Amino acid sequence: MKHILVNILLICVPLFGFSQEVKLQLNLGEIRIGEPCKLNIEVRLPNEKSIIGWPEFTDTFSTSKLEIISKSAPAMVNQLTGQMEYTVTSFDSGYHAIPPVSVLIDGDSILSNALLIKVNTVEVDTTKQFRDIKNIEEEPFSWKDYFLSIWYWILDNWYIVLSIVILTIALVLYIIRKRKKNELPPPPPLVAPHIEAIERLRIIEKEQQWQKGFYKDYYTSLSDCLRHYIERRFNVAALEQTTDEVVRSLRLIDLDEESRRHLVYVLKLSDLAKFAKEQPAPHENESALKRSFEFVQRTQSVEPEIPSKENE
Numbered sequence: 001m002k003h004i005l006v007n008i009l010l011i012c013v014p015l016f017g018f019s020q021e022v023k024l025q026l027n028l029g030e031i032r033i034g035e036p037c038k039l040n041i042e043v044r045l046p047n048e049k050s051i052i053g054w055p056e057f058t059d060t061f062s063t064s065k066l067e068i069i070s071k072s073a074p075a076m077v078n079q080l081t082g083q084m085e086y087t088v089t090s091f092d093s094g095y096h097a098i099p100p101v102s103v104l105i106d107g108d109s110i111l112s113n114a115l116l117i118k119v120n121t122v123e124v125d126t127t128k129q130f131r132d133i134k135n136i137e138e139e140p141f142s143w144k145d146y147f148l149s150i151w152y153w154i155l156d157n158w159y160i161v162l163s164i165v166i167l168t169i170a171l172v173l174y175i176i177r178k179r180k181k182n183e184l185p186p187p188p189p190l191v192a193p194h195i196e197a198i199e200r201l202r203i204i205e206k207e208q209q210w211q212k213g214f215y216k217d218y219y220t221s222l223s224d225c226l227r228h229y230i231e232r233r234f235n236v237a238a239l240e241q242t243t244d245e246v247v248r249s250l251r252l253i254d255l256d257e258e259s260r261r262h263l264v265y266v267l268k269l270s271d272l273a274k275f276a277k278e279q280p281a282p283h284e285n286e287s288a289l290k291r292s293f294e295f296v297q298r299t300q301s302v303e304p305e306i307p308s309k310e311n312e
Contacts, residue, residue, distance in 0.1 A: 021046075022103045022112035030118035033093055036069055039086045041112065043103055048079045053104025057086070064098045066090050066117070093121040193232035194300030200225045201292055210285040216277070218285065219270035222292055226266060229296060243267040259298045262291040 027038040039061065043052055054074050061068055066088040074084045090096060098115040154161050191199075204225065209218035227238035227246070236249045247264060266288050272278040280288070 021105065022101065022110045024098060024101060024112045024115050026098075026115055026117060028117075030120060031089070032120050032122060034089055034091055036087050036089045037117075039066070039088050039098075039115075041084045041086075041101060041103070042077075043082045043105065043110075045080045045082070045105065050106050051104075052082050053107075054084055055101055055103060061086060061088050062099055062101055065092050065096050066098065090117070090119045093119050095119075192301070193229055194296050196232070197225055197229035197296045198293070200228075201289065201296070205289060210280075210282075215273045215279050215285075219273040219288070222266055222288060223270040223274070226263065226292060226295065233299060233301065243271055255299065259295050262295040262298075266291050266295070 021044045023042045023044075025040045025042065027040075028035075031037050041054075045052070052074070055062075057068060057071075059068060060066060067090065069087040069089055071087070072085045074082060076082045096117050096119060098117065100111040100114050102109045102111055104110070201222075204218070204221045207221075209215075209221070224239070230236050230238040230246065230250070234250065234253050236246065236253075238246045238249070241249065243264075246267065247260075250260065250263070269280055269284060269288050273280060
């Protein structure tokens, strides 16, 4: 009965004056359930300037039970014929009517012809024993697919990869700098305080500053040399103290009276030349240098001698 009604519908469509300028075509009259088939919409235009308004379908084709798998973009076969193709299928068995489709041609709605498609089920032989579902077959390993999957992952997560690269570079630079710092040669050993002081006094002696009239520079060099020596030798902040403060600091240190007199003489005479702008006599200038040498030599630390192998 249903089949007869559908045929009557197909026969009556042209009787009511529906235009055949829009035509539906199926490449298969019947399909198995789930099998795809092609459904073509062909539009014939009255003139070359006519405009087509194609219908839009989402998941199903019109009001039928045909599900859309894919569709092509509208195309012009020639100047007067346009077409659009759908790939459809159905998962309901039986006869399915495809009602007329409305297409706009120059703003007028034109209906297509109707179609009928038969969907057959898959025959099952119930006399045979049912079999278990087959196991999933694994594809053979491919290095190409493996690297492609990694590449696609990098493209999707580029910000993570970039952060890891930056952190890695920073870590490598830190390790390289730390190794270079550790590989630097050790600083040369410090010269003994008395040797350093004597070398500076000899330089002052060669410069002959007081002979050239530079009394202030001469006594500044002498004073700084002795104060620096006292800091290294006795651990007293002599460079930051006045002469009286240096003398008071040295009272707690075991110094012989002769060495103390030499130091006080040079420092007091230096203060007069530096601050009072006095010009000591030549013999005083020579005495100040001589007393500086004697102070360093009398107060120098005595390093214990290491016995040689020959003496052993």
